[in-house]
Amino acid sequence: MKIYENISDLQPLVGEVLGTSEWLALAQDRINLFADATGDHQWIHVDPERAKDGPFGVPIAHGFLTLSLLPAFSSTAYKVKHSSTGVNYGLDKVRFPAPVPVDSLLRAHFRLLSYEALDNGGAQLKIEMTVERQGSSKPVCIAESIVRRFP
Template identity: 90%
Template structure:
């Protein structure tokens, strides 16, 4: 995990990766809980027996489940010590270039695309978050997230 003292320490890092998360195992229990939370019980996600005959041969995670893990990834990728809060402001260009078979190991890379100073020492950050699957040639999720950090 990379650690930064102040939000402003990120400003000169535009264009650079500011952190890479730890690996996270995506198991069927998490997929099922996400299906229950969202009401999306499509068989390709929650029925391992039927999924064996599906297009991927195994159940796959919901794309939105992968996207929803970005905060968890960020907590192991980087930390800003003198920041009291970070809030989601929005997303741009979300894509799911490859599926996530249940049982996959995932991690995310956080690249700072832009830094905009806000009042009272805060900043609006635009991050390109690329989620990779261990052993795969394509990322499983690429999203541009806009986050506001406050001192």
């Protein structure tokens, strides 16, 4: 995990990787919990028997589940010591270039795309999150997240 002292320490890092998360296992129970939380019980996600005959041979995670792991990934990738909080301000581009088969190991890389100082001493950051799956040459999710960090 990379640790930064202050929000302003990020400003000169535009274009740089802020950090890379630890690996996270995506088991069927987490996929099922996400399906229950969202009401998306499509068989390709939650029915291992039927998924054997599907296009991937196993259940795959919901794309939005992969995206929703952004906070978990960022919590092990980097930290700003003197920042009281960060809030999700939205997303720009989001893509799911490859599927996430059940029991995949995932991690994310966070690259700072832009830094905009706010009047209160905080900053609005645009951060590209690229999620990779161990053993795959293609990323499974690429998203531009907009976060507001406060001192």
